[in-house]
Amino acid sequence: MKFLKFLLVGIFFGIVLVKSEAVSWYRIFEMFKFQSFHMYGIIGSAVVLGAISVWAIKKFSVKSIEGKEINLPPKDKSFTRYILGGTIFGLGWALAGACPGPMYILLGAGFFSMLIVIAAATLGTFAYGLLRNKLPH
Amino acid sequence: MVFLIYFGKTFGMSSNLRTFCSIGGAGKYSDFFKFDWKAQRWNLTVVLGAIIGGFIAVNFLSDGSAINLNPQTISDLKELGFENAGASILPGEIYDWSNALSLKGLAILIAAGFLVGFGTRYAGGCTSGHAITGLSNLQLPSLIAVIGFFVGGLIMTHFLLPLIF
Secondary structure (H helix, E strand, O other): OOHHHHHHHHHHHHHHHHHHHOOOOOHHHHHHHHOOOOHHHHHHHHHHHHHHHHHHHHHHOOOOOOOOOOOOHHHHHHHHHHHHHHHHHHHHHHOOOOOOHHHHHHHHHHOHHHHHHHHHHHHHHHHHHHHHOOOOO | OHHHHHHHOOOOOHHHHHHHHHHOOHOOHHHHHHHHHHHHHHHHEEEHHHHHHHHHHHHHOOOOOOOOOHHHHHHHHHHHHOOOOOOOOOOOOHHHHHHHHHHHHHHHHHHHHHHHHHHHHHHOOOOHHHHHHHHHOOHHHHHHHHHHHHHHHHHHHHHHHHHHH
16 A cells, blocks of 8 residues: 555656646657747646745645655756756657656557667666766766 | 655656666666665556556547647648647657667667666656756756756757658
C-alpha cells in the first residue's frame, strides 16, 4: 500500500499529460517554432503553481506525509554541465518529441516503438555514467 | 509534483533511466550506477502509473479528435513531408513500425533517445526535474539547463529537422 500513492500520482500524471497534449510530438514542434502558447501555458502554469506551493511549504514548514521535514535538494552550482547537458537534451527532445516522462505515458498509450527510444535513452544514460569523469561539469 | 514533495520525494522522471542501468548491472562499469536502486522503487512505481495513465487516457478518456495545431505549424510540417499533422499524438512518419524499423527511422529514434538519456543525466535533470521542480524552487542551475533545452530544441527544430526530413 506504501506504493499505491505513487502509482496514483503516476496515473494522474499520465492522464493530465495526454489530455493536455503535452505528450504530442507536434506540440513540441509547435512550441519550438513559437507558433502557439499551448506548451508555454502548461509549463508556465505548472511552474507558477509549483513555485507558490514550494514557497508555502517553506513558509509554513509543512511536514511530509511521513511527518518529516521537507527538503528540496538544491542543484549543484555549475554552468558548463547545465548548458551543455541541457543543449544535448534539447536536441533529443525536439527530435523524439518526448522527454523522460511522456516516453512511458506514450508507451502506455500504445506507441510501442517508443521502446526503442526508452532503450536508447537508457543507453545514453549509461554512456554518460562511463564518461562522467572525463566531461567538464 | 506537489504531491510528491508532500510525500517527501522530488519529482524527476529521468532518474529512472539511471535506475534501469543499475538494475541491469551497470554498477560494474561505473560508480555512478552503484547505488541502492531499491530505494528508487517509488519512482519506478510512478513510471508504472504513467504507463497506466497513458493507457486510460487514450482508451477511455479520448474521443480521437485532432490536436488543434496552429495552421502555420501544419503547413510547415507539410513542407517537411509530415502529412495529417495533429491527427494523432505522434507522427507516423517517425513512430509507425514501418518507419521506425527502416534504417533511417531506427537511426532517428536511437539518436533521439540517446541524446535525451545522455543530456538529461549530464544536465542533472529533464523537463520535470529542471523546468518544473527546479524553476519552482527558483534554482539558477535549472534556469541555465532550461535555456540549454531551448538552445538544443531550437537548433533541432529549425536547422536539423529540415535536413533530416
